[in-house]
Amino acid sequence: xxxxxxxxxxxxxxxxxxxxxxxxxLGGLDLQRRWGFDVPGWWPFRGPADVVLGDEGRLRxxxxxxxxxxxxxxxxxxxxxLLWWLxxxxxxxxxxxxxxxxxxxxxxxxxxxxxxxxTEKEAQALDGVARARVCLGGRRTAPVxxxxxxxxxxxxxxxxxxxxxxxxxxxxxxSAGLDRLPSEVSLREVRHRAHRVD
Numbered sequence: 124x125x126x127x128x129x130x131x132x133x134x135x136x137x138x139x140x141x142x143x144x145x146x147x148x149l150g151g152l153d154l155q156r157r158w159g160f161d162v163p164g165w166w167p168f169r170g171p172a173d174v175v176l177g178d179e180g181r182l183r184x185x186x187x188x189x190x191x192x193x194x195x196x197x198x199x200x201x202x203x204x205l206l207w208w209l210x211x212x213x214x215x216x217x218x219x220x221x222x223x224x225x226x227x228x229x230x231x232x233x234x235x236x237x238x239x240x241x242t243e244k245e246a247q248a249l250d251g252v253a254r255a256r257v258c259l260g261g262r263r264t265a266p267v268x269x270x271x272x273x274x275x276x277x278x279x280x281x282x283x284x285x286x287x288x289x290x291x292x293x294x295x296x297x298s299a300g301l302d303r304l305p306s307e308v309s310l311r312e313v314r315h316r317a318h319r320v321d
Contacts, residue, residue, distance in 0.1 A: 129212060177206060218259040218266050223300045233299055235259045235266075241298075245291045251278025252311040266291060266299070268306040273313045280310055 149155055150168025162169065184190040221233040239257045246255035254273040261267035270287065274280065288310065296304040 146162045160214070195232050199241055202208055211277055218261060218263065221259070221299050221301075238295060242268070242270075242291060242295045246272065246287060249283055249286050249291070251275050255290060257261060261305075266304065267301055268295065270308045271311065272308065273311050275313055283310075284308065 145168065145320045146168050149162070150173050151171055152172050155162050156170070167173065219234055219236040221238060223233050235290045238258055243255045246252060246257065251274055252272050253275050256271040258269045259266045260269060270292075272283065272287075274283065288306075292304055292306055296302075
């Protein structure tokens with residue numbers, strides 16, 4: 124539900140900005156006269172001489188003492204709301220807790236970051252892996268592991284993936300008491316500088 128709301132809001136925001144930018148571009152480049160089409164009567168930008176905010180709009184409330192504090196407050200609140208929305212979008216993908224079935228009818232909570240750290244260290248200890256990054260997503264009862272591995276030049280990807288699946292991810296799955304732990308693994312090479320040979 125939240126993903127759908129975010130997509131709809133982003134779509135509407137993008138559509139509004141696209142329409143506003145397109146309208147300014149049409150008027151600023153005088154495209155309706157060059158290409159020979161008419162714009163509706165309510166359209167605010169009809170030619171290069173038109174401005175987004177005219178003198179009357181700019182100067183109407185300037186003498187009022189409440190105008191600038193109100194404008195600054197509204198813009199500050201809008202900025203804070205947009206930053207909060209961005210933070211929730213970025214942090215929502217991360218799973219903070221995993222529910223562990225303790226077999227006695229109650230569920231224990233496992234810190235998601237702790238499980239990520241342990242899995243990262245174990246993955247990084249594999250031969251041929253220079254660096255590892257693990258991020259848990261999904262639901263608390265059905266987590267998904269996203270693993271990113273940076274491989275050394277001598278690494279054997281097939282063997283590393285086999286060990287990662289049989290050992291590292293199996294340990295994480297067993298320690299969290301999960302029946303399954305779906306995983307997405309991406310492999311990248313470590314870039315080394317060329318060495319000069321004399």
